[in-house]
Amino acid sequence: MSFITRFAPSPTGPLHLGHAYSAILAHDSAARENGTFLLRIDDLDQTRSRPEWETQIFDDLSWLGLSWPQPILRQSDRLPLYASALETLWDQGLLYPCSCSRADIRAAVSAPQEGAPLHGPDGLIYPGTCRPAHPPSGPMPDSPLRLDMARALAHLGRAPAFTETGAGPDGETGLITPSTMTRTVGDVALARPGLGASYHLSVVVDDADQQITHVIRGRDLFSATQIHVLLQGLLGLPTPIYHHHRLIRDETGKRLAKRDDARAIATYRAEGKTPQDIRAMLGL
Ligand code: GLU
Numbered sequence: 001m002s003f004i005t006r007f008a009p010s011p012t013g014p015l016h017l018g019h020a021y022s023a024i025l026a027h028d029s030a031a032r033e034n035g036t037f038l039l040r041i042d043d044l045d046q047t048r049s050r051p052e053w054e055t056q057i058f059d060d061l062s063w064l065g066l067s068w069p070q071p072i073l074r075q076s077d078r079l080p081l082y083a084s085a086l087e088t089l090w091d092q093g094l095l096y097p098c099s100c101s102r103a104d105i106r107a108a109v110s111a112p113q114e115g116a117p118l119h120g121p122d123g124l125i126y127p128g129t130c131r132p133a134h135p136p137s138g139p140m141p142d143s144p145l146r147l148d149m150a151r152a153l154a155h156l157g158r159a160p161a162f163t164e165t166g167a168g169p170d171g172e173t174g175l176i177t178p179s180t181m182t183r184t185v186g187d188v189a190l191a192r193p194g195l196g197a198s199y200h201l202s203v204v205v206d207d208a209d210q211q212i213t214h215v216i217r218g219r220d221l222f223s224a225t226q227i228h229v230l231l232q233g234l235l236g237l238p239t240p241i242y243h244h245h246r247l248i249r250d251e252t253g254k255r256l257a258k259r260d261d262a263r264a265i266a267t268y269r270a271e272g273k274t275p276q277d278i279r280a281m282l283g284l
Contacts, residue, residue, distance in 0.1 A: 003035025005214045007061075008203070010042040011053035014264035015060045018218065018248040018255070021282045025245055026216040027066045028284075038210055039068040044075040044202050045195060060265040064275050073210065075202050082197030085205050085235055086140065086190060092234065093135025094152045095145040095190065100129055121223040125186040145191040152234060153178040160229040166244040168222035174242065176226045188227055200227045208237035219244045220255065248282065 007023040009015060015023075030037035039061065043049035061068075089095050100108075108127040109118060118124060131148060153160075160181070164174035190201045197205075207215065207228075215225075222244050232239045247255050250263070261267060268278060 001213070002211075003030055003033035003214055004038065004210065004212050005030050005035065005216055006038040006040050006207070006210060006212055007066075008040040008042045008206075009057055010045065010048075011050055011057060012045065012048040013053060014261060014266050015057055016263045016265065017278070017282060020060075020064060020265055020278055021248050021284070022217060022245065023061060023066060024064065024279065024282065024284055025243075026214075029214065029216060029243075035213075037066070037068055038212075039072050040206060040210070041072060041074045042199070042203070044197070044199060046076060047194070049076070056266060060269070063269060064265070064278065073206065075206065078202070078206070079196050081205055081209070082202050085201055086145065086197060088235055089147065089152075089190065089231075090140040090145070092155060094148055094155060094234065095140070096130060096132050096136055096148055097141050097143045098126075098130035098146045098187075098189070099144055099193075100126070104129070120185045120188070121221075121227065122188055125184070126188070128187060131187060143191075144189060144193050146187040147190050149182050149185060149187050150178075152230060153181060156230065156233045158233075160226060160233055162225070162229045162239050163241045164244065165241060167219070168244055169219045172222065174229075176229070181226055181230070185223060185227060200224065200231060204228050204231045204235065204237060207240060208232070208235075212240050214243065215240045216243045216245065218247050220247060 005026045007026050009019055009023075027037045029035070041054055041057075043054070086095065102123070105124050105126060108129055109124055126146060130146070135148075135151070159178055160176050162174040164172075167173065188198070188200060190198050192198055217225075225242055225244070229239050231237075249255055265278065
């Protein structure tokens with residue numbers, strides 16, 4: 001079986017130890033399997049992506065000893081492909097326009113049902129304010145769009161399942177029941193104001209186009225993976241094998257964030273650390 005994996009950072013800040021862990025795991029797995037390690041630049045959010053960060057990513061990864069084939073793929077070059085995937089979902093009657101702001105959603109969920117989870121992979125779970133009783137007809141509007149989760153799961157007609165070689169945050173494996181998804185993920189946004197397609201949609205289209213067979217990513221993305229597997233089913237795309245790895249935390253147990261400059265690879269480089277030091281720090 002062929003093995004193609006990728007590392008897909010967003011050029012919105014410096015790479016830190018957590019990124020290095022994902023990238024090295026993916027790179028080493030590909031090397032072990034005689035496979036291919038691809039680098040993709042997730043620069044869909046043009047308001048936050050910067051060429052300087054992209055250059056820094058290339059620099060840091062090369063310094064870590066990683067290499068990848070050229071040319072690399074950039075999401076900002078692929079917007080028409082994402083629009084066409086959105087059209088497919090629209091034609092299936094699975095999307096609806098929604099212009100609720102974050103504040104609207106916060107106000108609507110201020111009195112949640114007892115025991116209902118408040119947060120999904122993208123923040124507050126959408127309470128369904130704009131969800132129509134029947135799928136909207138006519139051409140797809142140029143507006144923010146959400147996936148009608150219950151309708152999408154019914155349309156797929158089976159539970160979205162995938163092979164997991166790691167584990168989710170609570171030891172979950174790759175079986176997702178539709179009722180869990182409606183409750184814990186809800187109607188996610190697939191097209192956002194000013195940004196076009198969302199991360200969830202673009203990543204699924206890109207992974208399929210790049211024939212990715214193995215996705216290696218942090219456990220923080222486990223619930224996002226459930227959305228991706230559902231979208232693959234709806235769009236008729238293959239589902240890769242997923243490996244969700246442990247998260248790299250600081251001494252206090254807090255997850256590293258992009259703004260955590262103290263743990264940026266560039267900072268360690270400037271301090272005179274070697275790539276071997278970084279691997280050792282990561283337990284690799
Ligand atoms: N750009 C995403 C990130 O950096 C990609 C993660 C993924 O799809 O595996 O979190």
